[in-house]
Amino acid sequence: MDGQFFHMRCCAHILNLVVSDGLKELHNSITSIRNAVRFVRSSPQRLAKFRECIEFSKIECKKLLCLNVPTRWNSTYMMLDAAIKFQVAFEKLDNEDSSYMAFFGDEGPPSPSDWKHAQDFVKFLKLFYEATKSFSTSLHVSIHIAFHQMVTIHFALDKTTMNLNSILAPTSYDMRLKYHKYWGNVDNINHLLYFGVIFDPRYKFEYVIWNFQEMYKHDSNKAVELTNCVKDSLKKMYDWYKSLHDEQHRPEQPLEHQFHASTIPEIHVYLARADAFKKHLREKDTIDRKNELERYLNEFVVDGDDQLDILVWWKINSSRFPILSRMVRDVLATPISTIASESAFSTGGRVLDTLRSSLNPPMVEALICAQNWLRTTITQFDESNGNTMDGSGVGSSSHSNQCCDS
Numbered sequence: 001m002d003g004q005f006f007h008m009r010c011c012a013h014i015l016n017l018v019v020s021d022g023l024k025e026l027h028n029s030i031t032s033i034r035n036a037v038r039f040v041r042s043s044p045q046r047l048a049k050f051r052e053c054i055e056f057s058k059i060e061c062k063k064l065l066c067l068n069v070p071t072r073w074n075s076t077y078m079m080l081d082a083a084i085k086f087q088v089a090f091e092k093l094d095n096e097d098s099s100y101m102a103f104f105g106d107e108g109p110p111s112p113s114d115w116k117h118a119q120d121f122v123k124f125l126k127l128f129y130e131a132t133k134s135f136s137t138s139l140h141v142s143i144h145i146a147f148h149q150m151v152t153i154h155f156a157l158d159k160t161t162m163n164l165n166s167i168l169a170p171t172s173y174d175m176r177l178k179y180h181k182y183w184g185n186v187d188n189i190n191h192l193l194y195f196g197v198i199f200d201p202r203y204k205f206e207y208v209i210w211n212f213q214e215m216y217k218h219d220s221n222k223a224v225e226l227t228n229c230v231k232d233s234l235k236k237m238y239d240w241y242k243s244l245h246d247e248q249h250r251p252e253q254p255l256e257h258q259f260h261a262s263t264i265p266e267i268h269v270y271l272a273r274a275d276a277f278k279k280h281l282r283e284k285d286t287i288d289r290k291n292e293l294e295r296y297l298n299e300f301v302v303d304g305d306d307q308l309d310i311l312v313w314w315k316i317n318s319s320r321f322p323i324l325s326r327m328v329r330d331v332l333a334t335p336i337s338t339i340a341s342e343s344a345f346s347t348g349g350r351v352l353d354t355l356r357s358s359l360n361p362p363m364v365e366a367l368i369c370a371q372n373w374l375r376t377t378i379t380q381f382d383e384s385n386g387n388t389m390d391g392s393g394v395g396s397s398s399h400s401n402q403c404c405d406s
Helices: 011-025 027-041 044-056 073-096 098-104 112-136 143-162 169-183 192-198 204-215 220-248 265-290 292-298 310-316 322-332 339-351 361-384 397-405
Strands: none
Touching: 011 027, 011 073, 011 112, 011 143, 011 169, 027 044, 027 073, 027 098, 027 112, 044 073, 073 098, 073 112, 112 143, 112 169, 112 339, 143 169, 143 192, 143 204, 143 322, 192 204, 192 220, 192 322, 204 220, 204 292, 220 292, 220 322, 292 322, 310 322, 339 361
C-alpha cells in the first residue's frame, strides 16, 4: 500500500514522553526522596543502620531500595514504589543518625507532603507502568491490546485533570497535552493500532466505535469522523489483500472440448452444463470472498476471557476467512515498540567494547544469540512459576545485567 502504514511510532517511547512531562511538576518531591535513598545506599554502615530502623518499625516489606535512572521514568516509579513503603523507617533514621539531616543541607529530608505526593503519584503511575510492560513485550502479540491501553490512559488523564482538588491536576494536565500531541489526532496514529483490536474476535469494530463515542461525547461529529476514517482505511487495506489473493489464485481458463457432435452429442451437452456450473461456483466464491471483512464484522463477538489466544483463533478460522486471515497475520505481527530491537543493538555494544574488540563476526553473533535464547528460556521458566518478568528487559534491568555478565 505504498508504505501507508509502514511508520509505527514506539508506544513505549510515547508513554515515556507523556510521563516525563508529569515528573517535572513533582521534581522537588522526587528529588528529596531520591536523595534519601542515595544516603542509605551510599555506604554499608548506613544501610545497616537503615535495616535496624526497619526492624524497629516492624516493616515486613521485603523490597529493596533502588535508585532511578533519569532517562527511564519506570525506574523512577520503582524507586518511589519501594521508598514509600519504608517511610516510617526513613523518619526513624532522621532521629537515629545525625549525618542524615546534614546530608540534605538546607533542603532537608523528605517532608510529609513529599511522601504524600509520592504515594498519590505512584498510584497514578501504576497504570502507565503496566501499559509500558504490555507495549514492551517481544514474546507475545501486543498490537491487539494497544488500543485498550490508549483509551484507558485517555480517560484516566481526563478524570485526574478535572479533579481540581487533587495535587496531580496540574501534572496530569501537562501529561494530557503530550498525550494528545501523539494520540489525540487520528492522522498521527498508525491505523494498525485500531486494526489490532478490530481483529480481536472478542471486541471487533463495535468496540472502537463505542470508545470513540465515549471519548468525544461533546463532539459527536468528531466520533463519526474518526469512525469513518478508520473504516475507510480498513476497507482499503482489505481490498489490497483481496487483489493480491485474486492475482495469485487466478482460476485457469477451461479447456475447450473438441467433440464430434455426430458421434457423442450427449457427452458434449453434459460437459457444457458442467462447465457452466463450475463458472457459477467461481462467481459465487468471488462474491463470498468480497464479503469476508463484512462477514467477520457482522458475526457476534466471541465470548472469551483474557486467556484467549488470538493467533490460535485465527489459525482455526483461516479456512473461513482465507483473505482476511492473511491480512490479520501481517497486522498481528507488527511490533508496537522498538525496545526489542534497541536491546539487540545495546547488547552488541556490551559484547564488543574497548577491551574486547577482536572477536570475529561469527563469534559475536553466537554470543548475542545465545544470550537472547538463554534470557528467553529463563523468562518462560519464571512465568511458569507465577512470576512476571518482561522478556524485553523493561522493568527488569538487574535481570538483564545478570544475563549480560554471565
